[in-house]
Amino acid sequence: MSDALDPELIPANEACALLGISAATLYAYVSRGQLSSRPGPSARSRVYLRAEVERLAQRKRAGRGAERGAAQSLDRGLPVLETRISLIRPDAPYYRGRSAVAAAQAGATLEDIARLLWEC
Template sequence: MNYFTAAQAAERLGVSRQTLYAYVSRGLLHAEPGKTHRERRYRAADVERLAAQRTRGRKPKEVAKAALDWGTPVLESLYLRLRDG
C-alpha cells in the first residue's frame, strides 16, 4: 500500500498542514502512525479520493456523474410501480 507523508498529502490537496489535520479530525482522512511517534502517514488512495472530491466541488452534474460511476443511488425512493396487479 502506498502512503503520503503529511507534507506530501497537504501539497497534493493544495492545503496547509493545519487543514490536513482538520480533515483527519472531521473524518475525511485517516492518519496512521509513521516512522516516529511524531509522524503520521496517509493512504495515497484516500488522499487521491479527497483530491478528486475537492476538484469536483459541489457541481451537481459532476456529483451525480460520480455517484453513477460508483453505483451509488442518486435518489433513493420508497415507491415502486406495479403493472397488472
C-alpha cells in the same frame, strides 16, 4: 517492510502538497473521517494512505455542483430518485410533465407553477 518505507503511505507534507492545503486542514480531514492516518517513523509524525489522499484530491479538482453530484451518484451506483413532480432534461426542467421553459414563455406566474406542483 516498515510504514516509513511503504510507497502506499506518504508523510503529512506530501499529503498537504497533493491536496493544496495546510497541515491544520489535513488534520481536520482526518478528524472528520475523510482521511485516515497512522503513526509515522518519528514519535510526533503521521503518515497517510496515498490512495485516500489522491482520491480526495481528485474529488476536490472535480468540484461540486449539481451536475457533478448527479454524475457521482450514478458512478457510485447510488439510488436516483424518480418522481412525478419534476424531471431534469437537457432541453428544460419539467414539472408534472410540462416544460417549465414553455410555461414561462407562455406567461405562467410563480403562482401558476405552484398550483401545478401542488396539483390544485
